[in-house]
Amino acid sequence: MIRNTTQYDEADLINTVENMDDIKMKNQKFVGSWELQEWTIESKDGRIESPFGKDAIGRITYEGNGNMSVQIMRNNRPQFPSEDPLQGQPDEIVIAFKGFIAYSGNYDVDFNSKQVVHQIKISSFPNWVGQNQIRKFEFNEDKLTLSTDFIGSNKHKLVWRKIDF
Numbered sequence: 001m002i003r004n005t006t007q008y009d010e011a012d013l014i015n016t017v018e019n020m021d022d023i024k025m026k027n028q029k030f031v032g033s034w035e036l037q038e039w040t041i042e043s044k045d046g047r048i049e050s051p052f053g054k055d056a057i058g059r060i061t062y063e064g065n066g067n068m069s070v071q072i073m074r075n076n077r078p079q080f081p082s083e084d085p086l087q088g089q090p091d092e093i094v095i096a097f098k099g100f101i102a103y104s105g106n107y108d109v110d111f112n113s114k115q116v117v118h119q120i121k122i123s124s125f126p127n128w129v130g131q132n133q134i135r136k137f138e139f140n141e142d143k144l145t146l147s148t149d150f151i152g153s154n155k156h157k158l159v160w161r162k163i164d165f
Contacts, residue, residue: 027109030062030116034144034160036072041154052099060146060160068107068118074099103128114138116146 036058042048050056058072077099080088088096103123109116118133135146147157 027062027064029139030107030109030144031064033059033061033163035059035163036158037143037161038157038159039072040157042157044150044153058158059163062107066106066108067104069102069104070118071102072100097124100124103133109137 036056038054039050039052039056039058040048041051052072052074055075056072057075058070060068060070062068077096078092080092080096082088101124103118103120103125105121106119107116108119114136116135116137118135120128120131120133123129135148138145138147142162144160144162145157146160148155
C-alpha cells in the first residue's frame, strides 16, 4: 500500500514538473523588453485619445523570474532649469508628473483567460502600490497588445514591439 502511494506521488510529481515546464514555455512569450508603439484611451462615447501624444515613448520588461517593470512618458517633456530633480518649481513638477507613469512588481499570466496580472510594489502613482492591474493580452508576431476593460469611462490599449538586443 505504501508502495502504490509512493508511485502515485512520483507520477503526480512528474505531471506537476511537466505542467511547470509548459507554463515556463508559455511565459517565455512575455519575457524580454518591449517598446511602446501606441497607447490609446477609448471613452464610452467612442472618442479615442493618445494621453501622452502619438509619439509617447515607453518600455515594459518581463523577466523570467516573475518580475516586471514599465515606464511610459510624453516625448520631449520640458527640462527643469536646475540639474537637481528635487529643485523643480511646482508648475515644472506638475508637468513632469502628468507626463510620466512607471511601476514595477511581479506578474502572473493566465493563458486560459488571456490575462496578465501586474502585482504593483512600486509606482509613480501612489494609489497603485499594493494593487493588481489586470490586462488582457494578445500576441501578433513581434507585438504584444495589452488592454483593459472599461475603468470608469475609459478603456486603455497599449501596443508593444519586442526589442531585439
